[in-house]
Amino acid sequence: MKYTKDHEWLRVEGDLVVVGITEHAATQLGDVVFVELPEPDTMVAEGDEVCVIESVKAASDILAPVDGEIVAVNQKLVDNPGLVNEDPTGTAWFFKMKLDDLGVLDQLMDEDEYQELIG
């Protein structure tokens, strides 16, 4: 698993990359009550706001962690936003991306580096 400083995790699954938010992020957000997902088959650039996630407290964005194409989204989160709190690193993935080069993932943090970031 790889991580961004924006508290997203990325997991390679075949030739795709699955993206979600970390347990730390889910805890900080609090109870998630609304998720808005991007349209599948959308080209995105690193840093683009691609999802909206709202907790009881506030709204936040999820940014595209790398350049690529969003090829699938997790519709389950729209129907059951609370899944983000229940299983953030498992069934509550947000979207799957196709990348030109999986090598860009090497620039991201590994587990140890991420744990150090969140202290």
Place this chain on the structure above:
Amino acid sequence: MADLVETELLLLGLNALHEELGGKMVPFAGYLMPVQYPDGVMKEHLHTRAAAGLFDVSHMGQVILRPKGSMEALKLAFEALMPVDVLGLAEGRQRYGLFTNDQGGILDDLMFTNRGDHLYVVVNAACKAADIAHMTAGMPRVSVEPVTDRALLALQGPGAEAALEALLPGIAAMRFMDHRVVGDIWVSRSGYTGEDGFEISVPDAQAEGFARKLLAQQGVAPIGLGARDSLRLEAGLCLYGHDIDTTISPVEANLTWAIQKARKTGGAREGGFSGAARILRELAEGPERLRVGLRPEGRAPMREGVELFAPDGTPVGRVTSGGFGPSVNAPIAMGYVARAHVTKGTALLGEVRGKRLPVTVCDLPFHPTTYNR
């Protein structure tokens, strides 16, 4: 830098208890306050509606008004600051009040209690310095005495009565908006959640022990500011600085129930308060805009600042408080809408992240209140 900012914040007397309970402490109105405990906003909200929630609201301003002349002169002086009947409030009873400015806008909302030879007032934390200055300047024949050595706790929910009765036998006989002095402890049957409950003023030296005894009662859990906000929103109650401010009149705010007959046109003491010209005119003719309840159709919350439009695209108002209502299990909001669009059931659009989404004008509150009337 972080240290500097933190030392400027005031600490609640119960700060150590909040930290022990796992409270997430955030700056609010100049104080370091628990926004939530480990249960989180959703569970804390639902717990308050199902059992009992204990809130530390010691940041709020407690003030005693003592007459330099007669009590009647004090009550009449207080009436000059508010479109509210002070003279008619019986001893041992509490009432909601609003300080208005000369333009009829709201300076603050408050609770006041007739305690026989003085009045006891509770004002908003962010406004307390200004309120004390306003009362001092506006009532020269009154001694305005800030109470600075007391905590204020709120115990709210269906389990509140039994929990407090265990500590203060006899309080179960109190009705909504009754006030009692029990030894050193001042108890009001009121609150800010829409639930039955109490607000309890306790001397600082006893506050932590009292809070611990309440938390040891069946069903009592500590509740943070986050759930306090979602509870009051579901109850349709205004948050000062958001739903009401110096530009909004009590009539626009749909708070005309707080203006008793005696102060209205034709009443025994009609007018004679700051902003009377506008407020009496709006009572007679209706306000240009009105605070209404709003139910977004989808699941996306419409938060403060969301602009509202008629179906034809005309701007008609703005959301002043909004979010997710845990007991309603849906997004809810309140806001101001131009008078042509205030009827229950009116279809409007709210602009969220560039998209205009359907929202319907509805009655307040969103969740039925359970005051012990």
